[in-house]
């Protein structure tokens with residue numbers, strides 16, 4: 001009798017979905033290289049999905065992370081791979097060192113930069129000593145300066161109070177990029193900037209990172225029918241691209257920016273990559289794997305993005321990414 005009761009309860013529990021918000025959100029590991037790994041720190045868009053942090057992607061080469069965009073939650077998302085928390089699918093994040101020192105910003109929309117304060121100061125409060133290097137479009141200097149100004153009292157407190165934090169780890173240097181070409185180089189990687197196409201931003205950036213064994217392209221926000229992005233993605237191994245479905249919106253109408261003067265059609269034409277454009281671009285540059293992030297799928301079908309990409313003719317490998325996925 002008792003055993004039967006337990007069985008019924010167990011069956012009921014198993015029948016419940018794993019998550020009330022987004023089933024199957026467990027991160028996956030698709031990587032095949034030991035040297036170069038891409039970790040999706042945040043795959044979200046401006047809508048606050050419970051299992052998606054703001055946009056942020058770390059490319060880790062020889063255990064050194066290079067971070068692209070820092071949306072809300074990016075710094076805490078690094079904890080996912082810290083040995084302290086029991087996971088270390090990619091190495092390069094620890095609690096005792098700066099978690100990451102080099103950040104590349106694609107453009108200054110807040111959904112890509114709300115996590116910059118945490119990126120600049122979070123590692124330092126845990127003992128990091130190295131000044132951060134921030135690369136990005138014109139205006140990046142103002143952003144970094146303004147953040148440090150806003151946190152001045154906290155910085156002073158930590159340096160001069162008995163906590164005596166070091167006086168170097170909070171510092172940051174901005175490097176503004178206003179033309180295409182090699183933006184950064186060290187013994188590990190070369191990072192090139194290309195002019196993306198994202199509304200009225202004067203120099204939104206798509207990045208192309210070349211490591212010893214991989215080429216990784218990060219679109220940033222852009223239409224996919226964009227000359228700069230095409231060149232950034234030529235012959236790439238991994239094309240990470242934002243995406244918006246043709247269909248929709250048909251759900252979450254409360255979060256779609258209803259009061260905006262820019263219509264959905266204009267958003268698609270001027271600001272973001274439609275599935276039709278993405279499929280055309282992918283068929284032209286032929287990445288080994290096509291990955292979407294910062295997806296805007298406001299339909300009721302969770303597979304809408306993939307179904308449209310297939311319908312528009314992309315037959316190659318494709319993953320709709322989740323937070324914590326590794327490529």
Ligand SMILES: [Zn+2]
Nearest residue numbers: 107109198221
């Ligand atoms: Zn944007």
Ligand SMILES: [Zn+2]
Nearest residue numbers: 109111112221
């Ligand atoms: Zn965005």
